[in-house]
Amino acid sequence: MKLFAFAASASAFVANNVVEMDHHSKKLTTAANADKITTLPGLDNLPDFDMYSGYLSASETKKLHYWFVESQGNPATDPVVLWLNGGPGCSSMEGFFAEHGPLHLNDDETISMNPWAWNMNANMIYMEAPIGVGFSKGSADDMKIISDDTTSSDNRDALKDFFTKFPQYLANGLYVSGESYAGIYVPTLIAKIVDDDMLSAHFKGAAIGNGLYSWEKNQQSIIYFAKYHGLISTANWSSLVKNCCTNGDESKCDFFNYPNDSCKSDVETVVNLTWSGGLDVYNLYAECAGGISKQKTMDNILSKSNLNMSFTPRYDGPPCTDDNALETYFNTAAVKSALHVDPSIEWVLCAEDLNYQTTVQDVSQYIEHAMNTVPDSRIMLYAGDVDMACNFLGGEMFADALNLPLEEKYSEWTYIAEDKTKQVGGWYKKFHRLSWVTIKGAGHMVPTDKPIPAYDMFQAFLNGDL
Amino acid sequence: MKLFAFAASASAFVANNVVEMDHHSKKLTTAANADKITTLPGLDNLPDFDMYSGYLSASETKKLHYWFVESQGNPATDPVVLWLNGGPGCSSMEGFFAEHGPLHLNDDETISMNPWAWNMNANMIYMEAPIGVGFSKGSADDMKIISDDTTSSDNRDALKDFFTKFPQYLANGLYVSGESYAGIYVPTLIAKIVDDDMLSAHFKGAAIGNGLYSWEKNQQSIIYFAKYHGLISTANWSSLVKNCCTNGDESKCDFFNYPNDSCKSDVETVVNLTWSGGLDVYNLYAECAGGISKQKTMDNILSKSNLNMSFTPRYDGPPCTDDNALETYFNTAAVKSALHVDPSIEWVLCAEDLNYQTTVQDVSQYIEHAMNTVPDSRIMLYAGDVDMACNFLGGEMFADALNLPLEEKYSEWTYIAEDKTKQVGGWYKKFHRLSWVTIKGAGHMVPTDKPIPAYDMFQAFLNGDL
Structure with missing residues (x-):
């Protein structure tokens, strides 16, 4: 190479x-x-x-x-x-x-x-x-x-x-x-x-x-983020702490290398909520472009990636992102010509079929x-x-x-x-x-x-x- | 009465x-x-x-x-x-x-x-x-x-x-x-x-x-809020946990009935930051109306109130709040007349001189x-x-x-x-x-x-x- x-x-x-x-x-x-x-x-x-x-x-x-x-x-x-x-x-x-x-x-x-x-x-x-x-x-x-x-x-x-x-x-x-x-x-x-x-x-x-x-710190931290931004309740949090934290100590939790299946299930629910819960995963306080129904059908990348480090995103754009203007613009022949790029390529904001291996x-x-x-x-x-x-x-x-x-x-x-x-x-x-x-x-x-x-x-x- | x-x-x-x-x-x-x-x-x-x-x-x-x-x-x-x-x-x-x-x-x-x-x-x-x-x-x-x-x-x-x-x-x-x-x-x-x-x-x-x-739950919780919204760093948090939490367990902290003076000092710093740190205490993500310099001079109500449950706010309006239009409007004679209120009263959004006893x-x-x-x-x-x-x-x-x-x-x-x-x-x-x-x-x-x-x-x- x-x-x-x-x-x-x-x-x-x-x-x-x-x-x-x-x-x-x-x-x-x-x-x-x-x-x-x-x-x-x-x-x-x-x-x-x-x-x-x-x-x-x-x-x-x-x-x-x-x-x-x-x-x-x-x-x-x-x-x-x-x-x-x-x-x-x-x-x-x-x-x-x-x-x-x-x-x-x-x-x-x-x-x-x-x-x-x-x-x-x-x-x-x-x-x-x-x-x-x-x-x-x-x-x-x-x-x-x-x-x-x-x-x-x-x-x-x-x-x-x-x-x-x-x-x-x-x-x-x-x-x-x-x-x-x-x-x-x-x-x-x-x-x-x-x-x-x-x-x-x-x-x-x-x-x-x-x-x-x-990957570990990103997932470890999102659970605390979710709890303290109100995505999950005190009751959900109690379950997470009980299942994932040593002696119920909130500062000694492992939300990545799950100590047991209950912890895994609890964590996956939260990670799934951040990516596919109708929220804009990229900005909790923004409205989700296109609304919930569109976004709900999209894949949950990160929750899967922990199980299988190779993944193929199947969504046709990032969640809650309006990519219409970009995709229209870059697929205009005059734009492709002005930018000296291959006119045969159909431009998308995020590639759907990239066989990317995370190592x-x-x-x-x-x-x-x-x-x-x-x-x-x-x-x-x-x-x-x-x-x-x-x-x-x-x-x-x-x-x-x-x-x-x-x-x-x-x-x-x-x-x-x-x-x-x-x-x-x-x-x-x-x-x-x-x-x-x-x-x-x-x-x-x-x-x-x-x-x-x-x-x-x-x-x-x-x-x-x- | x-x-x-x-x-x-x-x-x-x-x-x-x-x-x-x-x-x-x-x-x-x-x-x-x-x-x-x-x-x-x-x-x-x-x-x-x-x-x-x-x-x-x-x-x-x-x-x-x-x-x-x-x-x-x-x-x-x-x-x-x-x-x-x-x-x-x-x-x-x-x-x-x-x-x-x-x-x-x-x-x-x-x-x-x-x-x-x-x-x-x-x-x-x-x-x-x-x-x-x-x-x-x-x-x-x-x-x-x-x-x-x-x-x-x-x-x-x-x-x-x-x-x-x-x-x-x-x-x-x-x-x-x-x-x-x-x-x-x-x-x-x-x-x-x-x-x-x-x-x-x-x-x-x-x-x-x-x-x-x-009062207790409000102060107890704001410390967690501050930590998990990035107002304080991991190092500040470690000090809070060390000084305020039983055996360093983040779920067993007392940020209200301070176990010691170090805890009191750590907590007061955080509470003060939320009220007088240049932030809009009413909306962390809003810009502070009037900007920081105005707000910085305002009193910290809540941090004081824990020490002394009777307080006299001395600020001339709530922090980071633009009350100009309201105060101009309600102090117009025609408005007072239309609302059938005492024309001798100078209206302010928040009373400066209320001797309020919280019990x-x-x-x-x-x-x-x-x-x-x-x-x-x-x-x-x-x-x-x-x-x-x-x-x-x-x-x-x-x-x-x-x-x-x-x-x-x-x-x-x-x-x-x-x-x-x-x-x-x-x-x-x-x-x-x-x-x-x-x-x-x-x-x-x-x-x-x-x-x-x-x-x-x-x-x-x-x-x-x-």
């Missing part, structure tokens, strides 16, 4: 490395120039910053779609930030068009500028990964095995291809970011980046939102390896605190368990709201080179729910304050 | 009981007719249902302002529901104009109709209680002692005066409702109603939202007395689940501790949202004649945050389904 990918990106380097000048007088490789977005349906005029869309090669057959948006600050010096949505199987175009991208897709397929875009001071790469997601593709053989390991290798190799297309950005420094299942994608990727001759010296750090860092149970060692290998790198783990898919309690448990020295104790952080008042954005604490941040009232898609706090937090991270 | 009040309402009965006909051909006492609202600033035309405002006498000197809105259904047969906001010291005009009243006051002093008003099928009395609150008043002597006991007696006597003014409504049946500190007002009032010859036979039940039912620690016995004395009466305890002032965890603890037989287990309930989709409104369980209901994502002022679910819940209560 590794050699194959290397060979591919080396050949891409030769083909791409013919320098051209674009209208901004930037030196561009031919390959970069070919990916430049020159028109975009839904927009009358392109924004002031340049955008590129096309494919990055992880091998001769593995092609990952990326949408690169230059910084609105100083693209020549601002860092490069890779963004990965999770799933596994979901497209990073959600991050672009509905979270922190500079353009937001409206329900009527028009596009609005996002004043809280993360590319204000960063060159952002939105990449659809792994193969089989969005416009990304591979051969039939490639598709047979997609795992945490192939994904991280492919992402690394695609990233190398990116810097072959855009060599001038390598020295700017590289951050890797993502959310949800990217709690696995990002750590496994940065662990490979820091071992890579091309990328390692330029690696600056990573930011992960509502990440799945540990990583906990990403501690990957984060530790990256931090140990690149001593100045920094990690920010953040969480919208009303998400149930990857709840903040489990995230904090994970951050604590890394046992890094605490440098700033848990405190509120603030932001200036649209009405110019000062507001509490959430809480944070800083370990040595790793910060833990919550965003109050945000769900799984933090910048969607709380764009200003999310923007401030991201800027603070890039500035080295978080 | 009791005799005095009786004498007053008896004399009021004689004076008022001259029957007149209004333009709806209703028989009205002279006193009722005098209170009829015939014009209202902010409204071009009065609504179709009749409204009355003026004073109810609890004694010759104690005058409680009420605003009575007839049902939009069938006022001749629909029940009468008294509504009381809490504080102590806050005006029920908030309930009227910002929660479930038929008219809502806009920021620009205009008035909008509320499609989710609770008077759709109920005759609603919004009463400002106790004396010293809003337009309600008493003599200087009366004001020296205002307590849970004088308040409940005065409210009962004012209610009797209401039915003297409006005798035709007594047979319709009487419910008492309220929120917050009305968790004490309502149970203490209904315990007196059921012992009253005039009212007892007509008493139907009570509904209380985010009530302060038990009741837990209202279980009052609820039990009412339920035992009027066998068909029903109680609904409801809670917005993101309120921190009177959090839902403490409410459920209180409901459970009444030890009533459980008739329906804890389940989700649903409502139809504005976009016609079916959504989870919250959770409920039914004990014999007492229901416990949460409203998902609502804060302390449930109908303000979630008008449709709140309306549906209230209708279900009146219909006997909750």
